[in-house]
Amino acid sequence: MSAPQDSQVDRRSFLHRASALAAATAVGSVALPAVAHAAPARAGTAPLVDVPARSVDLSELTIAEAATLIRKGKLKPEQLVEVCLDRIKAFDPTYQAFNLVLADEALARARTLGRSRGGALHGIPLAIKDNYFTRGVTTTANSYLFADFVPSYDATAVRRLTAAGGIVLGKTQMGPLATTRATTPDGRITTVNAWTPGDPRVDPGGSSSGSATAVAARLATSSVGTQTGGSITAPSNAQNLTGLKPTMGRVSLHGIVPLSYTRDHPGPLARDAMDAAIMLTAMAGEDPEDPRTQGLPPVPDLITAATPVRRGPRVRARWRTRIGVIPGFTGGTSETAAARRTALEVLAGIEGLSVVDVSMPDEWDLLTGAAFNNVRLPERSEPFLPLLRSNLRGFGVSVTGWLQGALLGANEFLIGQRAKVVLLERVLEDLFEQCDVVVQTSPTPFDALGLPELALPIGFTAAGVPIGTILGGKPFGEDRLLAVGAAYQAVTDWHHRRPADPAAARIAPRSTATPDRGRITAEQVPDLMQ
Amino acid sequence: MSLSQPTDAELDVMIRSRLASIGIDLEQLPAGSTPDPETGSPGRDSVLASLRGFVRTTVLPLSSYTFATDARLAQQAAPPKLYPSIDVVRES
Numbered sequence: 001m002s003a004p005q006d007s008q009v010d011r012r013s014f015l016h017r018a019s020a021l022a023a024a025t026a027v028g029s030v031a032l033p034a035v036a037h038a039a040p041a042r043a044g045t046a047p048l049v050d051v052p053a054r055s056v057d058l059s060e061l062t063i064a065e066a067a068t069l070i071r072k073g074k075l076k077p078e079q080l081v082e083v084c085l086d087r088i089k090a091f092d093p094t095y096q097a098f099n100l101v102l103a104d105e106a107l108a109r110a111r112t113l114g115r116s117r118g119g120a121l122h123g124i125p126l127a128i129k130d131n132y133f134t135r136g137v138t139t140t141a142n143s144y145l146f147a148d149f150v151p152s153y154d155a156t157a158v159r160r161l162t163a164a165g166g167i168v169l170g171k172t173q174m175g176p177l178a179t180t181r182a183t184t185p186d187g188r189i190t191t192v193n194a195w196t197p198g199d200p201r202v203d204p205g206g207s208s209s210g211s212a213t214a215v216a217a218r219l220a221t222s223s224v225g226t227q228t229g230g231s232i233t234a235p236s237n238a239q240n241l242t243g244l245k246p247t248m249g250r251v252s253l254h255g256i257v258p259l260s261y262t263r264d265h266p267g268p269l270a271r272d273a274m275d276a277a278i279m280l281t282a283m284a285g286e287d288p289e290d291p292r293t294q295g296l297p298p299v300p301d302l303i304t305a306a307t308p309v310r311r312g313p314r315v316r317a318r319w320r321t322r323i324g325v326i327p328g329f330t331g332g333t334s335e336t337a338a339a340r341r342t343a344l345e346v347l348a349g350i351e352g353l354s355v356v357d358v359s360m361p362d363e364w365d366l367l368t369g370a371a372f373n374n375v376r377l378p379e380r381s382e383p384f385l386p387l388l389r390s391n392l393r394g395f396g397v398s399v400t401g402w403l404q405g406a407l408l409g410a411n412e413f414l415i416g417q418r419a420k421v422v423l424l425e426r427v428l429e430d431l432f433e434q435c436d437v438v439v440q441t442s443p444t445p446f447d448a449l450g451l452p453e454l455a456l457p458i459g460f461t462a463a464g465v466p467i468g469t470i471l472g473g474k475p476f477g478e479d480r481l482l483a484v485g486a487a488y489q490a491v492t493d494w495h496h497r498r499p500a501d502p503a504a505a506r507i508a509p510r511s512t513a514t515p516d517r518g519r520i521t522a523e524q525v526p527d528l529m530q
Numbered sequence: 531m532s533l534s535q536p537t538d539a540e541l542d543v544m545i546r547s548r549l550a551s552i553g554i555d556l557e558q559l560p561a562g563s564t565p566d567p568e569t570g571s572p573g574r575d576s577v578l579a580s581l582r583g584f585v586r587t588t589v590l591p592l593s594s595y596t597f598a599t600d601a602r603l604a605q606q607a608a609p610p611k612l613y614p615s616i617d618v619v620r621e622s
Contacts (some may be wrong), residue, residue, distance in 0.1 A: 008622075041559065041580065122542050144569065185569065185570070186570030187570040197593045243585065246614055247615050248613055248615050249613065249615070249616045254567060260615060262611070262612045292613060292616065295620055296619055296620070297617065297619060314619060342619070366591075366595075369591075370587065370588070371587060371588045371591040371592055372591075372592065374584075374592075375592065383572075385553070385554075388554050388601065389552075389553040389555075391552055391558075392554070392555075392556075392558035392559055392571065393558060393559065393566055393568070393569040393571045394569070395571060396569045396570045396571055397565075397570040397571065398570075399559075399567075399571050399572065399577070400572065400577060400580050400581070403549065403554070403577060403581060404581065404584045404588070406548070406549060406554060407545060407548055407549070407585060407589070408588070408589065409589070409593075410594075411593060412589055412592035412593050413590075414610050415592050415595055416592055417610035417611060417612060418597065418608040418609065418610045418620040419595060419597075419608070420611065420614050421609070421610070421611050421614050422597065422607075422608045422614075424614040424618065425608075427578070428618070429615075449614055449615055450613055450614060450615030450616065451615050459589060468568075475615040475616075475618055475619050476615075519570075520574065521565065521570070522565060522570060522571060522572035522577075523572065523576055523580065526580060528582075
């Protein structure tokens with residue numbers, strides 16, 4: 001397999017190329033560094049994999065495992081959909097991961113698909129966050145403002161997932177307009193963490209919490225969410241999933257209710273690195289409807305990147321990769337710190353991976369802090385101005401963020417955009433001079449820059465709550481991130497663990513299975529919002 | 531002479547005026563600090579308190595940021611980009 005895409009398209013190659021051009025002007029000819037692209041993806045295929053005994057429960061299958069069984073004629077898409085629907089019926093009154101289940105439609109689609117050879121997602125039941133447009137199906141973004149909105153077309157990402165054979169099981173609960181954890185628009189908590197179904201105080205993650213719970217609770221095989229701050233990586237970490245927030249532009253935002261034009265990233269919440277690769281391969285690529293996707297590198301072979309490389313019994317890295325460890329990442333005595341230390345030791349033990357301490361660029365804390373993060377807020381208020389004028393209460397508990405955006409002046413907005421360029425230059429030239437990928441303590445800085453992030457499970461607390469970590473990469477470095485994630489998951493088993501079913505919910509009607517879960521107030525939302 | 535920072539009352543006037551100038555009327559929200567029982571949207575006093583904090587902790591640090599010691603040279607650096615990761619690749 002050729003070199004990872006991040007080695008070919010980063011800022012440094014641009015700078016080298018620019019200086020080489022200057023030299024050529026001065027002294028004649030000079031060899032320019034190549035700006036090559038990786039080979040196109042094998043978008044239509046999923047790998048054939050061994051299906052281990054632990055996966056006899058169909059609800060636990062990964063995409064790759066289910067696709068293998070379907071292609072071998074050992075599993076019908078209809079069976080897989082029925083398993084998911086049965087679990088939704090039994091347990092979603094407790095989890096409240098879905099706000100709309102398309103049972104009849106999903107079953108009909110599964111029967112239509114049958115065993116015939118299709119795309120990489122042939123017959124795979126998917127949960128779709130409710131800010132993705134679904135043709136003829138209510139798309140509420142979990143807001144009063146979109147309560148009766150029925151789009152006339154699918155979001156590009158949904159269209160591509162279904163074209164690859166995916167089956168839409170339903171739409172998932174989310175934070176109102178993609179802010180905060182999933183609640184009703186007036187703040188009453190809905191979705192719970194699949195690992196703590198009896199304790200709604202445990203955060204299920206960011207606004208894609210319904211998508212995360214659906215997969216973690218085995219109500220769907222995989223799902224998609226959106227991230228504008230941490231809403232793919234945070235719920236993935238909170239619920240033992242592998243989440244991939246791609247580089248801005250890798251996946252079209254056409255047909256997704258915007259929270260921010262420059263910060264929204266669609267991406268998968270999956271069971272392992274391979275499933276994330278299969279999902280992103282289906283979703284990604286240039287879209288005539290979204291200029292943010294155009295003129296960018298082609299999607300590389302993510303599925304091969306996410307395939308572990310073995311030398312005999314040992315796993316080795318696909319590409320030599322330095323994993324940067326930022327100051328304080330393993331500091332302290334918390335369970336998270338201990339899990340991080342162990343994860344780094346595991347990574348360092350894989351041939352081809354090295355773990356290096358890195359220093360942060362100048363002004364890191366200032367430029368990644370709350371004030372500079374808030375430059376995204378006018379992007380909320382501007383498209384919603386007519387509704388802010390006519391229906392302020394319609395924003396429910398999330399209204400303050402929209403009013404904040406309306407207060408930020410153009411000078412501050414431009415300073416924020418310029419500061420992002422300064423920060424990116426420092427990240428590429430200073431931070432990535434020291435490493436190839438870097439661990440994160442917060443998803444926000446790389447989210448603000450549009451850089452890719454991979455969330456991975458690395459352990460559990462003593463109370464049984466998942467602990468995850470985030471790796472950040474260079475622009476369009478998803479293949480390298482997946483390669484590191486796949487190597488780690490080939491030597492660990494955190495990603496195989498599944499939460500116990502909430503037994504009491506099996507026979508309880510929704511009204512008694514969902515006592516008061518508490519409420520998030522409008523005062524709390526600004527501190528929690530994505 | 532250094533400027534004194536605006537008082538809460540002055541900020542309230544600024545916030546209400548700015549919002550009113552673009553057609554947003556905070557009177558749509560409930561009076562006081564009690565949230566709307568139907569929608570959960572906050573009361574006007576709560577919103578104003580939050581927005582005053584936003585102006586003080588976000589607007590001031592952003593507007594105070596300087597890119598270089600010489601503002602004449604800073605004008606030549608770091609042109610604003612909405613999508614820096616995309617632009618870097620397109621420049622490559």
